[in-house]
Amino acid sequence: MKPYTMDFDVKARDFSSAGESSSKFRKTLLMLSIPSDIVRRASIAAYEAEMNIVIHSYGGKMHFEIYKDKIVIVAEDTGPGIKDLELAMKEGYSTAPKEVIEMGFGAGMGLPNMKRNADTMEIVNHDESGTKIVMTINF
Amino acid sequence: MYFHSVTLDKDRCKGCTNCIKRCPTEAIRVRDGKAKIIKEKCIDCGECVRVCPYHAKVVVTDDIGMMENYKYKIALPAPSLYGQFKDMTIGDILASLQSCGFDEVFEVAYAADIVSYITRDVVKTKDYKRPIISSACPAIVRLIQQRFPSLMDNILNIMPPVEVAGKIARDEAKKKTGLKDEEIGVFFVSPCAAKVTSVKNPIGIEKSYIDGVFSMRDVYSMILDKRKFTEKKIEHISSMIGVGWANAGGESYGTSLENCLFVDGIQNVIGVLEDIELGKLDDIDFFEGLACVGGCVGGPLTVANNFVARNRIIKLKEKLNKDASIKKYIEVDFHEFMLNVKLKKSDVLNLDEDIDKAIDMMKSIDEIYKSLPGLDCGSCGSPGCRALAEDIVKGFASEYDCIFKLKDRIKILAEEINKLSIKIPPVIGSDKEVKP
Ligand SMILES: Nc1ncnc2c1ncn2[C@@H]1O[C@H](COP(=O)(O)OP(=O)(O)O)[C@@H](O)[C@H]1O
Numbered sequence A: 001m002k003p004y005t006m007d008f009d010v011k012a013r014d015f016s017s018a019g020e021s022s023s024k025f026r027k028t029l030l031m032l033s034i035p036s037d038i039v040r041r042a043s044i045a046a047y048e049a050e051m052n053i054v055i056h057s058y059g060g061k062m063h064f065e066i067y068k069d070k071i072v073i074v075a076e077d078t079g080p081g082i083k084d085l086e087l088a089m090k091e092g093y094s095t096a097p098k099e100v101i102e103m104g105f106g107a108g109m110g111l112p113n114m115k116r117n118a119d120t121m122e123i124v125n126h127d128e129s130g131t132k133i134v135m136t137i138n139f
Numbered sequence B: 001m002y003f004h005s006v007t008l009d010k011d012r013c014k015g016c017t018n019c020i021k022r023c024p025t026e027a028i029r030v031r032d033g034k035a036k037i038i039k040e041k042c043i044d045c046g047e048c049v050r051v052c053p054y055h056a057k058v059v060v061t062d063d064i065g066m067m068e069n070y071k072y073k074i075a076l077p078a079p080s081l082y083g084q085f086k087d088m089t090i091g092d093i094l095a096s097l098q099s100c101g102f103d104e105v106f107e108v109a110y111a112a113d114i115v116s117y118i119t120r121d122v123v124k125t126k127d128y129k130r131p132i133i134s135s136a137c138p139a140i141v142r143l144i145q146q147r148f149p150s151l152m153d154n155i156l157n158i159m160p161p162v163e164v165a166g167k168i169a170r171d172e173a174k175k176k177t178g179l180k181d182e183e184i185g186v187f188f189v190s191p192c193a194a195k196v197t198s199v200k201n202p203i204g205i206e207k208s209y210i211d212g213v214f215s216m217r218d219v220y221s222m223i224l225d226k227r228k229f230t231e232k233k234i235e236h237i238s239s240m241i242g243v244g245w246a247n248a249g250g251e252s253y254g255t256s257l258e259n260c261l262f263v264d265g266i267q268n269v270i271g272v273l274e275d276i277e278l279g280k281l282d283d284i285d286f287f288e289g290l291a292c293v294g295g296c297v298g299g300p301l302t303v304a305n306n307f308v309a310r311n312r313i314i315k316l317k318e319k320l321n322k323d324a325s326i327k328k329y330i331e332v333d334f335h336e337f338m339l340n341v342k343l344k345k346s347d348v349l350n351l352d353e354d355i356d357k358a359i360d361m362m363k364s365i366d367e368i369y370k371s372l373p374g375l376d377c378g379s380c381g382s383p384g385c386r387a388l389a390e391d392i393v394k395g396f397a398s399e400y401d402c403i404f405k406l407k408d409r410i411k412i413l414a415e416e417i418n419k420l421s422i423k424i425p426p427v428i429g430s431d432k433e434v435k436p
């Protein structure tokens, strides 16, 4: 069976619509009878990935695939990439600029939270051309 | 099966579609020129009651006359009642209320003092997921069952003050009078539509301790009538904490927890619940979400302006004791005041319980949605184009309920008719030469 897919463009630094694609994705999961704990985990993983595109990238897109027994989340942007991946995966590490931190973001918990809530997380690319992260959640 | 206090007065409804867009759970449609409430989706928050310009949404409460069926009658005034009157003390209000035909008045504000006490205790002893979410507003609890099922475990499992009041008042009256359970009538004077519903369809308990719910509006005028003739005051026993529950933030204050967040207005609450689910508010200990602006003083059955009532409550509180004396109730095992029926998730949002089938339906919804104009005008009777697409796939609506779709279709048909009308059937004579 073909999955149900959703695609969204995510603009850099557009905080007024930040989080919208994850929110629509979440509502869709509820309508598709996905178990509530999976809804929660998938929403967190999607939200953090989307916010990273908004905060750290030049813009990108979110792609979702929903199957009977798994969810695939793909976050892809056009750069500048993650320079030190090992450091970026550490809790509390953030390069978010001051004005973004003042808005309540940049706690350095996004990537660790994505890893914790997804069953698999693959960083397909993180060089200057952009970051691409693929996460799956099975149920 | 589903009882709802929020209902439609058909004769008054003009089908204007004002309410369908303001319903936070998209539970209303206009069909055949009249608003229809989808029972499974309605959480009785009262938003549509407030927005309808024709007052066609009514909150069904019990008839005051039902009191006559009981030998001993107890009134349970909600704390918000104290904010409804211009220059009456709490003692005056309680005395006038009692003289409306009750044998006894038991303050829900006092039960709120007890609930606050128990809350302070259980948050110390029991491990709750943070933030702990208040169970006091039934509209919000139902919203969570529907839209935030993963947060059901965060809900504080203490009975709301009105049920605690009902239980204590009933038990004491039984002891005092020797009457049987069914001879004692316990009546809640309510600002709230959702609480009318939760008495008939209890949340978290087997059976409500309340026999009837009277609208604060009905009781308000009775109190004003009785006021002149009532001399003796009733000593009120609630403290500033219990009375404070009338306003948003009152329950939070009573928890004595350091990091509380209270939010009023149902749309605001939805936004914060999303943040809670995303784990963005894990540093908060207690979350109090109230459907009505201002809290229960803004309930759909109140009389006074909610901002005025809120100020009155603040003024009244200043004169009250910091604590109520509630020892005798909490010395007994307060476990009888806990919720004991597990909350169930609602699956009203699910397109189909079979995920593959639901996915198919979702794809059809997308197809139809793409063909709609995307104006979200509501003229089709659904709250927006997406909702119409959903209604069509579920079989409750047709593509031509969209007036733009209908117009296009009519245009095509008209052109067709026009083309056909030029054609002249052969049997209708003309002078044309007949060629072989
Ligand atoms: N899409 C991205 N593009 C560029 N850098 C990124 C991206 N996502 C994460 N990073 C880098 O990884 C760091 C850690 O990310 P995260 O754990 O989400 O914390 P935060 O977003 O709070 O800084 C970020 O501060 C940033 O330097």
Ligand code: SF4
Binding pocket: B008, B012, B013, B014, B015, B016, B017, B018, B019, B020, B030, B034, B035, B051, B052, B053, B054, B055, B056, B057
């Ligand atoms: S707001 Fe709703 S209930 Fe009131 S008249 Fe309009 S359609 Fe009818």
Ligand code: SF4
Binding pocket: B044, B045, B136, B137, B138, B139, B140, B191, B192, B193, B194, B195, B290, B291, B292, B295, B296, B297, B298, B299, B300
């Ligand atoms: S805020 Fe109070 S009055 Fe309004 S729905 Fe909730 S409990 Fe009822």
Ligand SMILES: [Mg+2]
Binding pocket: A048, A051, A052, A106, A108, A109, A110, A111
């Ligand atoms: Mg981040």
